[in-house]
Amino acid sequence: MKMQCVERLTPHIQTVNENTNLNMRKNSIEIACNICESIDYELISRRGQFGLPVNVVICKNCGLTYLNPRWSKERYQLFYKQEYDRYYRPNFRKIKPIISNKKNIIYDRLNFYDKLPVAPSNILDIGTGDGINLEYFMDVYSNANFYAIEPSSQGQRLLDKKGIVLLADDVDTDWEQNNNLKFDLIIMRHVLEHFLDPLAVLKKIQNCLSDDGILYLAVPNALTPFKPLQGFWFRVVHTYYFNKYSLRNLMALSRMNSIVMKEGDDYNPTEIFLIAKLAKNELKPEWNNDIYRLQRDFFVEQMKNENYPIIYLKSMINLYLPWLVKLKKQILG
Numbered sequence: 001m002k003m004q005c006v007e008r009l010t011p012h013i014q015t016v017n018e019n020t021n022l023n024m025r026k027n028s029i030e031i032a033c034n035i036c037e038s039i040d041y042e043l044i045s046r047r048g049q050f051g052l053p054v055n056v057v058i059c060k061n062c063g064l065t066y067l068n069p070r071w072s073k074e075r076y077q078l079f080y081k082q083e084y085d086r087y088y089r090p091n092f093r094k095i096k097p098i099i100s101n102k103k104n105i106i107y108d109r110l111n112f113y114d115k116l117p118v119a120p121s122n123i124l125d126i127g128t129g130d131g132i133n134l135e136y137f138m139d140v141y142s143n144a145n146f147y148a149i150e151p152s153s154q155g156q157r158l159l160d161k162k163g164i165v166l167l168a169d170d171v172d173t174d175w176e177q178n179n180n181l182k183f184d185l186i187i188m189r190h191v192l193e194h195f196l197d198p199l200a201v202l203k204k205i206q207n208c209l210s211d212d213g214i215l216y217l218a219v220p221n222a223l224t225p226f227k228p229l230q231g232f233w234f235r236v237v238h239t240y241y242f243n244k245y246s247l248r249n250l251m252a253l254s255r256m257n258s259i260v261m262k263e264g265d266d267y268n269p270t271e272i273f274l275i276a277k278l279a280k281n282e283l284k285p286e287w288n289n290d291i292y293r294l295q296r297d298f299f300v301e302q303m304k305n306e307n308y309p310i311i312y313l314k315s316m317i318n319l320y321l322p323w324l325v326k327l328k329k330q331i332l333g
């Protein structure tokens, strides 16, 4: 399938459409591959979690999997501000206590690979949520300053109460240019797959990492087997589906060097995480036809696990239950 008139995505060129319903066609934009800029792709699936519509495609040039067409920037902003927590963070309402006595996966992994920053000044968590990870690091590094980028209004209120400085509510703004901060640790835990332009964000990170700064990044591994009966694997909020090849290319294009990259461990077998630093030399991305075929064939095989009527039923219930509850309340007065 080849698209006509597809623009290279930048954070500011998305189409504006005030329509805020869930109709994909009325809110959608078409984009080129974030890694190789090709517009030659193949449709993988239209089935999304909770019955929300998706168009999952794979780039036939470099093998990156992404949503295309997908919602506009405005539609996603509204979703993260008002709807995301209802679908994905239903218990995201209370201030949790400091959890210094508990374990933290990010801290443990950095410690295991001997990559914990020594006496850091500034730590940034992108997609901070309620600040649960930063709280742990606040306890470890009591002299550091802690910063967040978080779109959820509910999350922002919680972060404010915890003394975490909100740097921006939108990762696509020029937050890295609006201050002179350099960060010794930047955390991106399961957020890169939500972004509209991951490469642009990684380039901003490259710009504001300190010379010895560490980037910790974790995403779901698109080469991890789907869990049968758990629901559709693709989702409207996951605009990208990364594997070790695409992550390596994104790191190269943003001139960062992965000093650790691991496909799962005892903490989480289904994710890839990496620890990266600024690269000293120019790095070149690499791709070939085998990577595209490997990822495509893997999805085709795994999607056979999704052909269960019960998953359809579960998706429909998730999608329409809030509406039915509201209707019932209206009818009963």
Ligand SMILES: [Zn+2]
Residues within 6 Å of the ligand: 033, 034, 035, 036, 037, 038, 059, 060, 061, 062, 063, 064
């Ligand atoms: Zn590509």
